[in-house]
Amino acid sequence: MRNFEQPGRSLVRSTHGMAATSHPAASLAAIDTLRQGGTAMDAAVAACAVQCVVEPGSTGIGGDCFALYAPRGTDRIVAFDGSGRAPMATTAAALRDMGMSSIPRSSAHAITVPGAVDAWCQLLRDHGALPLSQVLAPAIEAATQGYVVAERAGTDWAKQEKLLAGDDNAQRHLLVQGRAPAIGSVHRQQALAATLQAIAAQGRDAFYTGAIAGDMVDYLQSLGGRHTLQDFAACQGHYVTPISTGFAGHEVHECPPAGQGVIALMILRLLQDLPAGHNPLDPDRLFRELEACRLAYSVRDAVIGDPAGAAVDVDWLLSDGLIDALRQQILDGRVNRDIPAFTPPTHSDTVYITVVDKDRNCASFINSVFSPFGSGRVSPASGVLFHNRGQSFTLAEGHPNAIGPGKRPMHTIIPGMVTRDGRVRFSFGVMGGQYQAMGHAWFLSRVLQYGMDMQAAMALPRVFARPGGWTVEHEGTLAPATVEALRARGYDMVPPDWAIGGAQAIEIDWETGTLTGASDHRKDGCALGY
Incomplete structure (x- = not known):
């Protein structure tokens, strides 16, 4: 409450x-x-x-x-x-x-x-x-x-x-x-x-x-x-088949590549067996989440592109074999500095809407x-x-995300849904460009593993591991002791240019027939119902 x-x-x-x-x-x-x-x-x-x-x-x-x-x-x-x-x-x-x-x-x-x-x-x-x-x-x-x-x-x-x-x-x-x-x-x-x-x-x-x-x-x-x-x-968009994975007794649905929704699912899989504990901002928990993010994003930049130009094997990306191999790269309390690096564009702007x-x-x-x-x-x-x-796009010849005639670039924007027992429980999304895949996993882990309400989960201080290195952005509301604990694990801790991302979500309670909405304080908006 x-x-x-x-x-x-x-x-x-x-x-x-x-x-x-x-x-x-x-x-x-x-x-x-x-x-x-x-x-x-x-x-x-x-x-x-x-x-x-x-x-x-x-x-x-x-x-x-x-x-x-x-x-x-x-x-x-x-x-x-x-x-x-x-x-x-x-x-x-x-x-x-x-x-x-x-x-x-x-x-x-x-x-x-x-x-x-x-x-x-x-x-x-x-x-x-x-x-x-x-x-x-x-x-x-x-x-x-x-x-x-x-x-x-x-x-x-x-x-x-x-x-x-x-x-x-x-x-x-x-x-x-x-x-x-x-x-x-x-x-x-x-x-x-x-x-x-x-x-x-x-x-x-x-x-x-x-x-x-x-x-x-x-x-x-x-x-x-x-x-x-x-x-x-x-120009013509098209219907695609959603992809999904199980998490905390629910099924999480995303759009397929060329979007990064599969990366959100990979992060959730990497976190699936991680005990929630009592504190959603515990430094040990944050460390595991940041490393999961860095690993999944390194895979994203290596393989995600327009599937019309190069097939993206979603089954492999979500397979036990790959997830277990990535999990083994999370070291005991120290940043893994051997994760492949890339140079991403900066934070982005987007609007997410749910109705x-x-x-x-x-x-x-x-x-x-x-x-x-x-x-x-x-x-x-x-x-x-x-x-x-x-x-x-990259300009590297032969890369799945290389620019070419009629190709679509790798996309960061990803709407999400969560179902249970054959019906939607949450319609949700996160803004913030690169952050979105981690943001999906962050939001769902707080709501489904920690039992937080949607608004409280959105209000938590955010961290984000910039892809391609070990720099971690942290909002100013994160406790100084937590910042220092993460720095001690090898991260370069820096403030973001401005608040990290934003979010909106609606939950359906099928038993009572009610709807519950939440909207992130980092933006101007709000949830409204009638």
């Missing part, structure tokens, strides 16, 4: 429907959509579209989307991969010939064809009940009439002023006299509003063909990109522009902020 003398948030409880997002305007849009007769998927897309306007540093229609959906809360979960592809004319060899050893954040080569809008339209076609125009109406209203800049969103915005000032279009659409809009001020995005109105009226083709696509392609080509109108017209409706349809939904404000590039007339997801 929560200590009401301590700072914190109460869990939100309801019976009819629940939404949890990282922005209050998005949570409200989701609930309004449910009240209008929309499904969980209608509400998730409505909330996401609002966040594409009011939280542009985290998401946008120039990004990608993944989703898990459980019809009527059963374990017959469907998964959707809405990630975009590299232009057909792009090769790793060509970029190496240009003198590149990696892909710069603001380069046109970091921008794959955005997959989010196509994903929204397919998911609404198959799992929605309302017309697209009605679903997008709250976002269009916010972009047209204005929205108040929230505290976390505004803080993130100010951190990226230099990036946005480097692009004339970004400066015009997203800055006010060269500065980020002030927290508490009203901001409008008229060009984005017009683009959303076109999508609402004409569907996905308004974005991927015609004037809007032409505006985006012309701009990307002016930056040296190899994008074509054919690349945009051909459960009156029929107990469950949507676990994530949309991202990768780094804060993505590439920092904005199309001139349509106001589309482009992600930088292509920065996840």
Whole structure:
């Protein structure tokens, strides 16, 4: 039970429907959509579209989307991969010939064809009940009439002023006299509003063909990109088969590669037999979790890529043989410094949304522009902020995640669900780019092994082992004695640039018919129910 003398948030409880997002305007849009007769998927897309306007540093229609959906809360979960592809004319060899050893954040080569809008339209076609125009109406209203800049969103915005000032279009659409809009001020995005109105009226083709696509392609080509109108017209997400593993008497479901959901499952398997103890922040426990994270991430970077280009053997990744071999590399109380290293991109920005409706349809939904404000590039007339997801590609010839014609990069964004006895118990997700796989394991271990409620689990101080070394980020709320105990085990302990990630979750109690929601204090958002 929560200590009401301590700072914190109460869990939100309801019976009819629940939404949890990282922005209050998005949570409200989701609930309004449910009240209008929309499904969980209608509400998730409505909330996401609002966040594409009011939280542009985290998401946008120039990004990608993944989703898990459980019809009527059963374990017959469907998964959707809405990630975009590299232009057909792009090769790793060509970029190496240009003198590149990696892909710069603001380069046109970091921008794959955005997959989010196509994903929204397919998911609404198959799992929605309302017309697209009605679903997008709250976002269009916010972009047209204005929205108040929230505290976390505004803080993130100010951190990226230099990036946005480097692009004339970004400066015009997203800055006010060269500065980020002030927290508490009203901001409008008229060009984005017009683009959303076109999508609402004409569907996905308004974005991927015609004037809007032409505006985006012309701009990307002016930056040296190899994008074509054919690349945009051909963009199409697809349904994929979810993957899962058992943990603490439950089944945990994730999207398959090219996402890193399988890495979250690997970490859970590495922790499956680890006794919980009494303290979720015990240094010995944290050490084992950090080493499990480092091992699983080293495997991720070696083998995860677009399965269309190189098969990813999920069965092997979750096999007893591999898990046991990795477990043996966790040394007794000391950092293993022989884990393969790689150089990852920095923390990323994303929005995660979960909605459960009156029929107990469950949507676990994530949309991202990768780094804060993505590439920092904005199309001139349509106001589309482009992600930088292509920065996840490697230029190493023959690597599973090497950039190539029509390939999708390894993705960090991963929606999650947990089932028990054939029905969904939790719909959940974690934000924070690289952190997400560890964040899934961290959250579930606290809830399912330690018996913590969702809000209390989210409130715990976080640690994250940066892939490719032994540097561990720790939030300032972690006890100094715990920091020193981890440092004594060989970690370089450092503060993060800002709070690590965020999270949302909804729990279904099938016996009482109630819904419980939680939303991370690290973001502006909230859970709402009715």
